[in-house]
Amino acid sequence: MTTALRYSLLDEPLIGVRLADARRVHLSLPALFVALAEDGIRDFPALRPHQRHPWHAFLVQLAAIALHQAGRSEPFATQDEWKSALLALTPGDPDGAAWCLIAPPDRPALMQAPVPEGNLSDWKNTLQTPDELDMLVTSKNHDLKAARMKCSEPEDWLMALISLQTQEGFLGAGNYGISRMNGGFASRPAVGAMPVGGWGTRWARDVRRLLASRTEIVSRLELCEQSGVALVWLRPWNGADSLAFSALDPFYIEICRRIRLIETAEGISALATGSKAARIEAKSRNGVTGDVWMPVETAVGKALTISSKGFDYKLTSELLFGQKYRAPIAQTLTNEDGKQGIVMLARGVTRRKGKTEGYHERRVPISPKVRALMIKKSTDKLAKLAEGRVSDISKMRKVLWKALATLFANGTSAFNDNDSVTDKASRFAKAFEQGEDARFFEGRLGLNDQIEAEDPEAVRLAWYLDMAERAEDILRNAFEAGPRSGEQRYRARAAALGRFHGGLRKEFPTLAEYRDNDR
Incomplete structure (x- = not known):
C-alpha cells in the first residue's frame, strides 16, 4: 500500500501560536515566517521548555539557508515567496514530501531520512506518544511522567522530532547523538543576546547574524561555501554510513536517529531503529561545528557542556565576561541590538550517561555600561x-x-x-x-x-x-x-x-x- 503525503508544513496550519494580541491560531510554516518577520508571535503554547532552543535554532537556520540560496539578506514578505524558497531547497521532491510529517519510507519526510530498502517491516521499536520520541530521559517517572501525551496533535510530534534530532546524545548501542555537542554524554547549550521584542525580533536578529557570519564559519571550519548538505534529512540513510563533516553547509540542520512517523487508526505514532554509525562523522570536532549559539572552551577547543548546576553565577559570569570561552556569534552584541532592554539568554539540558539532569535557563539583563563595554570588546x-x-x-x-x-x-x-x-x-x-x-x-x-x-x-x-x-x-x-x-x-x-x-x-x-x- 502506498503511503500518502500527510501533514504538510508548507500548506497546512499545523503550528499553534499565540499572537501578540493574545489570539490563538494555527499557521503553516510559510505563514509563521511572515508572522515572525512582523514580530507578531507572542509564544508557542505547545512548546515544552526544553524544546525552546531547538525550535528557535531550527527556524533561524532554515530561514538563513533559504535566504542564502535565494541570494537575499532580508526575509521574504509573503507566504508564497517563503513556500517557493523552501521548495527550492528540496528540488528532488517538488511535491513537498520533505516538508510533510508523513511520507513514503523511500522518500524524505520532515527531519526523517529516506529508507533505502523502501519499507519499515524490520523496524520494531514503536513509539506511541511524542514524549516517548523526545530526547528527555526521566527517572522512574519521578521527573516527568513518561508517555503521557496520549491526546497529541501533529505539532506535538513536530516539536518532539526536532528536539530529538537536533539535541539528543548517545543512548546505548545503535543510538548515536548529534554532531553539535562535545561527546555522546554532553549537551547542546545555547547562549545568545535577546533584544527588546518578541520571538520574531530575536529570530530576525539571529538570522541576520547567521548570514553575516557565513564566510567566517566556512573559513574557520572548512565547510562548503556552496552546494554543501544543508538539510541532512534529504539524504537516504541505511544506518551504516556517515556524512563527512566537510560535506556540510555551514548552517546545516542535522538529524541523528532513524525515525519515521506513520499513521494508524489511533493517530500518529513513530517507528525507530538503530544505526551502526553516527549520521555525521564529527567526533574529532569535539562539538566545534559552527553552531552560532555554542560557547567554545578556547584552551582545549571543545564545546561547552553544562553540569547539573546549569548556568550558575560562576559559569554565567565567565561566559559573559571571561576569557575561558570564545563567545558564540549569537552572543556578540552589535549596535543594531539597541541600547536598552537587552538580555543574555542561556539555555540547555544537562545530559549524563543514561539520564538527563534537568533543563536550565537563565536570563541576564545587560545594563547600559555593560553593553557599551561588550560592544567595544573591553570586558x-x-x-x-x-x-x-x-x-x-x-x-x-x-x-x-x-x-x-x-x-x-x-x-x-x-x-x-x-x-x-x-x-x-x-x-x-x-x-x-x-x-x-x-x-x-x-x-x-x-x-x-x-x-x-x-x-x-x-x-x-x-x-x-x-x-x-x-x-x-x-x-x-x-x-x-x-x-x-x-x-x-x-x-x-x-x-x-x-x-x-x-x-x-x-x-x-x-x-x-x-x-x-x-x-
Whole structure:
C-alpha cells in the first residue's frame, strides 16, 4: 500500500501560536515566517521548555539557508515567496514530501531520512506518544511522567522530532547523538543576546547574524561555501554510513536517529531503529561545528557542556565576561541590538550517561555600561568585578560553613572527620549560595548595580553588609537543628556566633572596620 503525503508544513496550519494580541491560531510554516518577520508571535503554547532552543535554532537556520540560496539578506514578505524558497531547497521532491510529517519510507519526510530498502517491516521499536520520541530521559517517572501525551496533535510530534534530532546524545548501542555537542554524554547549550521584542525580533536578529557570519564559519571550519548538505534529512540513510563533516553547509540542520512517523487508526505514532554509525562523522570536532549559539572552551577547543548546576553565577559570569570561552556569534552584541532592554539568554539540558539532569535557563539583563563595554570588546574590568564577587561569595560561604559546623559539633572545632556534621553544615550553607546566585547580576546591590554606580565601592560595601546579614540569619535559623539540651545548646550557639564574627573580621576587614566605626 502506498503511503500518502500527510501533514504538510508548507500548506497546512499545523503550528499553534499565540499572537501578540493574545489570539490563538494555527499557521503553516510559510505563514509563521511572515508572522515572525512582523514580530507578531507572542509564544508557542505547545512548546515544552526544553524544546525552546531547538525550535528557535531550527527556524533561524532554515530561514538563513533559504535566504542564502535565494541570494537575499532580508526575509521574504509573503507566504508564497517563503513556500517557493523552501521548495527550492528540496528540488528532488517538488511535491513537498520533505516538508510533510508523513511520507513514503523511500522518500524524505520532515527531519526523517529516506529508507533505502523502501519499507519499515524490520523496524520494531514503536513509539506511541511524542514524549516517548523526545530526547528527555526521566527517572522512574519521578521527573516527568513518561508517555503521557496520549491526546497529541501533529505539532506535538513536530516539536518532539526536532528536539530529538537536533539535541539528543548517545543512548546505548545503535543510538548515536548529534554532531553539535562535545561527546555522546554532553549537551547542546545555547547562549545568545535577546533584544527588546518578541520571538520574531530575536529570530530576525539571529538570522541576520547567521548570514553575516557565513564566510567566517566556512573559513574557520572548512565547510562548503556552496552546494554543501544543508538539510541532512534529504539524504537516504541505511544506518551504516556517515556524512563527512566537510560535506556540510555551514548552517546545516542535522538529524541523528532513524525515525519515521506513520499513521494508524489511533493517530500518529513513530517507528525507530538503530544505526551502526553516527549520521555525521564529527567526533574529532569535539562539538566545534559552527553552531552560532555554542560557547567554545578556547584552551582545549571543545564545546561547552553544562553540569547539573546549569548556568550558575560562576559559569554565567565567565561566559559573559571571561576569557575561558570564545563567545558564540549569537552572543556578540552589535549596535543594531539597541541600547536598552537587552538580555543574555542561556539555555540547555544537562545530559549524563543514561539520564538527563534537568533543563536550565537563565536570563541576564545587560545594563547600559555593560553593553557599551561588550560592544567595544573591553570586558576586562567586568571580568575583574565578577571574579571579585565570586571570590567574596566563596569566602562568606566558608565563614558561614565553619560557624555551622561548629554549631553542629556542639560548640567544638572537631568536625573535619564527622560526616554527619559536615553534611548538615553544607545543606544550610547551600541555601546561602543559592540566594547569592539568584541575585548575582540583578536586583538591589547586584553586579549591575555596582557597575552602573557612581561609587562602586559604596555598593560593594553595602552588599557585604547585606550578605553578612543574610548569612547570619541562616546561622541563627540553624540553631533549631543544633544541640537542644541546656548548657550544650547555649555553648554551641555562642561558639558558632563567635566563629562567624571572627571569620568575618579575618576575611572581610573592610566590613569589620565599617562595623567598628559605625558603633
